[in-house]
Amino acid sequence: MNLLKTRFPTILGLFFFVVTVVGTIFFFQGKSVKTNPEIVPSKIRITNISDNKFSVSWITSVETGGSVEYGEVGEKLTNKASDERDSSGTGKYLTHHVTIEKLQPSTSYAFRILSGDNQTRFDNNGSPYAVSTGPVIGAIPPSKNFYGKVELPSKQAADGAIAYLTIPGGSTASTLVREGGNYAFTLSTLRTSDLASYVKFDPSATISNVTIESGQLQSVSSVTLANSAPVPTITLGQNTDFLSTAQTPSVAQVVEETPSVLIVEPLGSESDVNIVTTETVTILNPRVEGETLTTLRPEFRGTGPVGKMLSLALTGQKAISDTFAVASDGTWSWSPLIDLKVGVQKITISFATTSGTTQRVEREFVISTSAAALDPAFVSSPSASLNPVASSAPIVREAMPATDTAVPVTGVIENTLLTAGAGLVIMVIGATLLLL
DSSP states (O other): HHHHHHHHHHHHHHHHHHHHHHHHHHHHHHHHHOOOOOOOOOEEEEOOOOOOOOEEEEEEEEOOEEEEEEEEETSOOEEEOTTOOOOSSOOOOOEEEEOOOOOOOOOEEEEEEETTTTTTEEEEETOOOEEEEEOOOOOOOOOOOOEOOOOOOSSSSOOTEEEEEEEEEEEEEEEEEOOOGGEEEEEOBBBTTSSSSBBBOOOOEEEEEEEEESSSSSEEEEEEEEEOOTTEEEEEOOOOOOOTOOOOOGGOOOSSSSOOOOSSOOSSSSGGGHHHHHHHHEEEESSSSSSSEOOOSSSSEEEEEEOOOOEEEEEESSSSEEEOOOOOEEEEEOOOOOOOOSSEEEEEEEEEEETSEEEEEEEEEEEOOOGGSSOOSOOGGGGOOOOOOOOOOOEEEEEESSSOOOOOOOOOOHHHHHHHHHHHHHHHHHHHHHHH
């Protein structure tokens, strides 16, 4: 009898101990992984892989902030890159497009997506996403532009959507749809799916696919490269086949074989002559061949036909390319987002004429040694924010987070303190019951 009286409290104490432990584990486990499903990234894609950069894009159900933490495989992910639209602060968007730059060629990198106000981490089934940059490739082929506009069903510009471009044998390129619904790619910098070389294509026959993603609507369109400058306007929510659509020049584009010259009498200086001009693009800075520039991020400027899409390439110690449009006042300007190296560089501006030929303007310049000690003289212009650079490895890489909720995050002090506190309480309760 005395034995039963002695053992009963002990057994009861053990029972309460086990129940408390199990309940606490379930409570804190559910608490640690619970997150707002509206900030969970979906349609995650890795694109624009080159020898020194790659892009990560995704969408969320609600407008929220997003960024990427990254580092070389095997090292801590201590670096962070923000959305391309976040020049100051963190904006909230349905679409998210982050380009990670200043990377090393042929190197493997790991990254996680940070989403929401609390910067919740999302990875690939418990492990960081991984991507490898490509090797350095030699000379860039002749430039060819690919551009167009996207509009909503309401005919408003689809600013902030993401455009994805794929052509046979090539990796996927992506870019944000900019102000006015404009998007643009430079086909000459598209890489093959193995990233080893620039993709080859037939400018008059190759068929490309353009996917537009706004977070709420999506469109998929097919178009030949012969009909890609510009691509007919895409309406979000509608899938369109432009293969049978051929652009024909309007009456305004048909000119006589010998353009007329209108002369105002009496003939005087050049300002007195009104000439029917052809398409011309100029470079005003640097103004002369071999000019020395004293900033690592110079502002290149020039003139051109209003709305004309220009392709820019910088060659020298660094190979940089971009595509942008001439402003409404007939001028263009562009600044690099990274520092140029000291030494001789060359800027090349190329564009397609209405007759279908490609024209180029080139100029060499020198970044002086004094530029390294100076702050950049100019800030990058908005027109240069397009990033249609080299593209991704297998055509489109899509991945979903490990679960519909957040992946448990290591190193969060709140969960550690709660678990330690719960363990201490359990030990006290168990010890008390065992002594009864």
